[in-house]
Amino acid sequence: MAPTNRPQAGMPSQRQLRVGELVRKEVSDILSRGHLADPALEGVIVSVPEVRMTPDLRLASCLVMPLGGQNADKVVDALNRSSRFIRRELSRGWTMKYLPDVRFVLDTRFDDDDRITQLLNRDDVRRDTAHTDSDDDE
Structure with missing residues (x-):
């Protein structure tokens, strides 16, 4: 039986990953040029570590984090207000059938990692995991 190229449930396809990376690079370039006229974005460096695309490639969720994490909610709100401008900038040289809508979401993955580490x-929790490990040895 030939292997299929279909992603597993919940996993992004190669096309989603490829388009997400293209959008990430372009959005990063747009933000680094500093042409956004929102006072909340003045002098703020924003990183875009990941862009998640919907399966139909019509929505790009950009995970963003301002350098230092200061005023993160205000920065995300400002980016969402500027999403039309950013989308228009994306359209220059874009060769896809549909241009994705762009929305910005605060990247909380590092905070989540810290919270999980603290819980563990x-x-x-250590006592429970040590008890479980000793049960496995028997």
Whole structure:
């Protein structure tokens, strides 16, 4: 039986990943040029570590984080207000059938990692995992 190229449930396809990376690079370039006329974005460096595309490639969710994390909610709101301008800038040289709508979401992955690490280091959780490990040895 020949292997299929279909992604597993919940996993992005290669096309979603490829288009997401193209959008990420372009959005990063647009933000680095500093042409956005929003006071909340003046002098703020914003990183775009990941862009997640919907399966139909019509919506790009850009995970963003301002350098230092200051005023993160205000920066995300300002980027969402500027999304039409950013989308128009994306359209220059874009060769896809549909141009995705762009929305911005605060990247909380590092905070989530820290929270999970703190939970795993709690005494009661350590005790439970140590108990489970000793059961496996028997």
